Amino acid sequence: MYNFLSSGAFVETFTIEPYSNGSLNGLTFAVKDNIDIAQYKTSYGSPSWQHKHKSAIYNALCVDQLLGAGATCLGKTVSDEFTYSLDGENFFFGTPINPKVPDRIPGGSSSGSAVAVACGLVDFAIGTDSAGSIRVPASLCGVYAMRPTMHRISEAGVLPFVPSSSTVGAFANDINVLGYVMQTLLKSESVVSQKIETIYLLEDAFNTSDAEVSDLIKDSINNLLVNIDADVVSITLSDILGEEATLDMLNVNALRPLQTFEFLNTVGNWIEHESPELSPFFAMKYETVRKFDRKSVSDSLRLCERYFRRMSSFLKKGDLVLFPTVPTVAPLKHSLGDMETALDFYDRTMSITSFSGIGRLPEISIPIANIDNAPVGLSVAAGFYQDEFLISSVKQLLCEVMMSPQTK
Amino acid sequence: MYNFLSSGAFVETFTIEPYSNGSLNGLTFAVKDNIDIAQYKTSYGSPSWQHKHKSAIYNALCVDQLLGAGATCLGKTVSDEFTYSLDGENFFFGTPINPKVPDRIPGGSSSGSAVAVACGLVDFAIGTDSAGSIRVPASLCGVYAMRPTMHRISEAGVLPFVPSSSTVGAFANDINVLGYVMQTLLKSESVVSQKIETIYLLEDAFNTSDAEVSDLIKDSINNLLVNIDADVVSITLSDILGEEATLDMLNVNALRPLQTFEFLNTVGNWIEHESPELSPFFAMKYETVRKFDRKSVSDSLRLCERYFRRMSSFLKKGDLVLFPTVPTVAPLKHSLGDMETALDFYDRTMSITSFSGIGRLPEISIPIANIDNAPVGLSVAAGFYQDEFLISSVKQLLCEVMMSPQTK
Numbered sequence: 001m002y003n004f005l006s007s008g009a010f011v012e013t014f015t016i017e018p019y020s021n022g023s024l025n026g027l028t029f030a031v032k033d034n035i036d037i038a039q040y041k042t043s044y045g046s047p048s049w050q051h052k053h054k055s056a057i058y059n060a061l062c063v064d065q066l067l068g069a070g071a072t073c074l075g076k077t078v079s080d081e082f083t084y085s086l087d088g089e090n091f092f093f094g095t096p097i098n099p100k101v102p103d104r105i106p107g108g109s110s111s112g113s114a115v116a117v118a119c120g121l122v123d124f125a126i127g128t129d130s131a132g133s134i135r136v137p138a139s140l141c142g143v144y145a146m147r148p149t150m151h152r153i154s155e156a157g158v159l160p161f162v163p164s165s166s167t168v169g170a171f172a173n174d175i176n177v178l179g180y181v182m183q184t185l186l187k188s189e190s191v192v193s194q195k196i197e198t199i200y201l202l203e204d205a206f207n208t209s210d211a212e213v214s215d216l217i218k219d220s221i222n223n224l225l226v227n228i229d230a231d232v233v234s235i236t237l238s239d240i241l242g243e244e245a246t247l248d249m250l251n252v253n254a255l256r257p258l259q260t261f262e263f264l265n266t267v268g269n270w271i272e273h274e275s276p277e278l279s280p281f282f283a284m285k286y287e288t289v290r291k292f293d294r295k296s297v298s299d300s301l302r303l304c305e306r307y308f309r310r311m312s313s314f315l316k317k318g319d320l321v322l323f324p325t326v327p328t329v330a331p332l333k334h335s336l337g338d339m340e341t342a343l344d345f346y347d348r349t350m351s352i353t354s355f356s357g358i359g360r361l362p363e364i365s366i367p368i369a370n371i372d373n374a375p376v377g378l379s380v381a382a383g384f385y386q387d388e389f390l391i392s393s394v395k396q397l398l399c400e401v402m403m404s405p406q407t408k
Numbered sequence: 409m410y411n412f413l414s415s416g417a418f419v420e421t422f423t424i425e426p427y428s429n430g431s432l433n434g435l436t437f438a439v440k441d442n443i444d445i446a447q448y449k450t451s452y453g454s455p456s457w458q459h460k461h462k463s464a465i466y467n468a469l470c471v472d473q474l475l476g477a478g479a480t481c482l483g484k485t486v487s488d489e490f491t492y493s494l495d496g497e498n499f500f501f502g503t504p505i506n507p508k509v510p511d512r513i514p515g516g517s518s519s520g521s522a523v524a525v526a527c528g529l530v531d532f533a534i535g536t537d538s539a540g541s542i543r544v545p546a547s548l549c550g551v552y553a554m555r556p557t558m559h560r561i562s563e564a565g566v567l568p569f570v571p572s573s574s575t576v577g578a579f580a581n582d583i584n585v586l587g588y589v590m591q592t593l594l595k596s597e598s599v600v601s602q603k604i605e606t607i608y609l610l611e612d613a614f615n616t617s618d619a620e621v622s623d624l625i626k627d628s629i630n631n632l633l634v635n636i637d638a639d640v641v642s643i644t645l646s647d648i649l650g651e652e653a654t655l656d657m658l659n660v661n662a663l664r665p666l667q668t669f670e671f672l673n674t675v676g677n678w679i680e681h682e683s684p685e686l687s688p689f690f691a692m693k694y695e696t697v698r699k700f701d702r703k704s705v706s707d708s709l710r711l712c713e714r715y716f717r718r719m720s721s722f723l724k725k726g727d728l729v730l731f732p733t734v735p736t737v738a739p740l741k742h743s744l745g746d747m748e749t750a751l752d753f754y755d756r757t758m759s760i761t762s763f764s765g766i767g768r769l770p771e772i773s774i775p776i777a778n779i780d781n782a783p784v785g786l787s788v789a790a791g792f793y794q795d796e797f798l799i800s801s802v803k804q805l806l807c808e809v810m811m812s813p814q815t816k
Contacts, residue, residue, distance in 0.1 A: 019703040036673065057680045058672050061705060068706045151559045154709070155571040156670035163563040163571075187706075187713035262564035264466050265444065272465045295427040297469060298476045298595075301562070305595035 002119045008096040009115040013075035022069030027123040030116040033076040036060045036157040045079040048276030060157025069184045077112025081282045082267045086136045091279030101374045104330035107137035114141040117171040124172040132353035134169045135365050139325035142367040142375025144178045145171040150360035153185045162262040179391045194389045196230040197318030204237045204247045205323035205352045220368045224397045240314045247351035255354045257300035260292045311359035315383035325365040325377035362387040410527045416504040417523040421483035430477030435531040438524040441484040444468045444565040453487040456684030468565025477592045485520025489690045490675045494544045499687030509782045512738035515545035522549040525579040532580040532589050540761030542577045547733035550775040550783025552586045553579040558768035561593045570670040587799045602797045604638040605726030612645045612655045613731035613760045628776045632805045648722045655759035663762045665708035668700045719767035723791035733773040733785035770795040
């Protein structure tokens with residue numbers, strides 16, 4: 001068992017009482033340290049950033065929403081440096097402990113939020129996700145998490161990162177808690193529930209994944225779907241986009257360049273002026289980032305738009321898309337210091353996470369299974385703005401196998 | 409005739425050549441001074457902000473898109489202080505001249521961009537719009553302008569303002585130029601054109617407007633529609649939202665509080681720490697802004713979401729909504745120093761602009777008529793993400809009356 005200190009999940013702990021009663025009464029939460037908490041300095045995972053900025057005057061709007069719904073805030077959690085990583089090993093703030101496999105990385109960049117939940121220290125935690133920063137640590141640490149439809153949650157008070165694709169989302173050990181939290185942040189109204197019509201299995205993502213991860217997830221899906229009355233259809237990305245396309249193309253040609261250009265406008269601008277202390281690994285990545293030719297920006301922007309439109313036309317109300325959240329279990333700590341291992345992990349992971357990234361889709365990662373204790377996540381995505389349908393569908397899938405998240 | 413200097417539209421002039429050839433070849437443009445241009449300081453309409461910040465390292469992404477499409481940038485234009493105004497009278501940078509009625513205000517906050525176009529100094533200009541900052545100066549200065557569907561254009565390199573409702577958009581003297589510019593920024597692909605099915609006249613907005621503005625716009629609409637084969641239907645906001653609702657409620661209960669809370673997270677945070685020099689009028693408004701109780705944020709967020717969803721369900725492909733862009737002609741300069749006059753102008757204008765604001769809708773303002781030389785704008789809005797349909801529909805409406813914008 002890990003506590004607030006030994007988990008390595010927290011940058012600071014404190015107690016902020018809720019403003020009023022609501023659907024989150026009695027629940028406690030933690031906040032990734034790129035999201036403002038009034039009277040505290042937001043570190044952005046960088047001691048230099050923290051040092052050179054003043055404390056926030058106001059809470060981020062999403063934090064005010066949670067306090068207004070009855071939840072109590074218990075602290076700020078470790079984030080990767082400038083949130084620009086998927087591994088969760090922060091050179092300065094340390095590596096939060098993945099409680100199920102402590103010799104493996106927790107995943108990032110919302111590492112502390114995932115770990116705070118995985119260790120049972122809070123009922124839920126919030127984070128941000130552009131290229132997988134919520135989904136990846138959720139999968140590697142074995143907790144539920146949701147990244148919503150892009151731009152559905154206010155980014156006011158969240159540090160500027162990549163404005164066209166960052167989202168606020170949440171982690172929990174319980175799908176019902178996750179649902180309540182997300183419904184608060186999404187301002188959901190009660191809606192007539194929508195039947196699950198078609199369940200697509202995204203074969204590109206299964207093929208991208210380690211064989212044992214793919215096989216285990218396919219088995220788990222068979223269990224989940226045993227009593228579900230819906231069409232189950234294997235598809236490829238080309239079926240959706242109507243042209244030859246791979247997940248790798250989504251990532252390399254479209255989403256990653258867009259995110260890189262936007263990152264240069266926000267964090268890059270600051271780094272150039274302030275020459276902050278950077279970790280060796282980040283500094284190396286940043287040198288690559290700086291070499292992107294901005295004159296080519298329109299090409300990647302056009303691809304992002306085209307792919308988004310085609311995904312939006314393809315996915316109907318009632319559709320779900322299932323795939324492994326991450327192509328592997330959590331890599332061993334420090335193993336990503338080897339460049340070849342790091343590139344393999346990043347390229348395959350980001351090719352999968354770019355599916356919902358490009359589609360701006362809501363996605364929930366379910367802690368579905370383990371391989372030698374190491375968690376494996378199943379992702380369920382739904383159409384643009386179908387967040388409420390996604391939440392109710394995931395609950396329905398989990399009920400079917402009598403899988404109570406608390407007792408699994 | 410006004411030049412770059414005498415128009416008062418520019419903060420700085422320079423020439424940035426295009427990166428490559430494209431659909432904007434040979435066109436010149438200007439950029440509102442809350443949008444980064446590499447190697448220049450972005451003022452945000454505030455000398456203190458300009459002084460306390462360093463020059464931008466990178467162009468905003470939208471500027472790179474335009475340079476990549478063949479356009480030449482000629483300068484940065486005056487913006488209202490922190491873009492937090494609709495009048496266009498900047499205490500520090502002066503009031504750009506409304507060339508058609510020089511004794512009247514140009515409208516803001518994208519005042520310089522509207523005036524640069526109205527004076528014919530550039531072919532087009534870009535600006536930003538949250539509560540009307542593109543639409544209002546377009547209407548008051550008599551130029552075409554479009555605010556697109558929210559979040560369709562990257563905000564990277566645009567100074568953080570109100571993340572949930574600010575948009576980048578453009579001004580031009582010619583609907584075809586405006587169309588090319590917007591299609592570049594929107595990454596539009598050629599699409600099968602959609603027939604105009606239903607044209608709604610939003611009666612709440614006509615009733616909010618001065619009688620002579622309403623009457624003139626209704627007459628103009630009759631001319632525009634004479635050969636259009638579409639249903640023309642008068643509606644009220646209550647018809648759309650399915651509950652008793654007024655434009656004033658959209659503004660006062662929903663959009664304005666959201667924008668105020670978000671403004672405190674961005675500009676407010678900075679003002680509290682830096683104690684910058686503020687104009688007397690902005691300082692007075694800011695004192696009001698500070699008094700908003702953040703504990704009530706969830707109420708306005710929920711209303712914004714509910715109204716957005718209902719508008720989205722109501723407006724189908726092929727639907728247009730027509731209404732006066734602004735309820736009056738441009739007020740006389742300095743007249744808004746009178747509190748009662750200012751409140752009347754702001755409350756009525758923002759109640760109308762909140763329609764597309766809440767709906768996150770694309771809206772084009774057409775310079776449709778004049779009252780004693782003072783321009784009056786007709787707004788045409790379309791459904792969420794129907795930007796391309798909106799552009800083609802407006803072109804079709806204008807063709808029908810043989811109204812070439814250049815020769816009107």
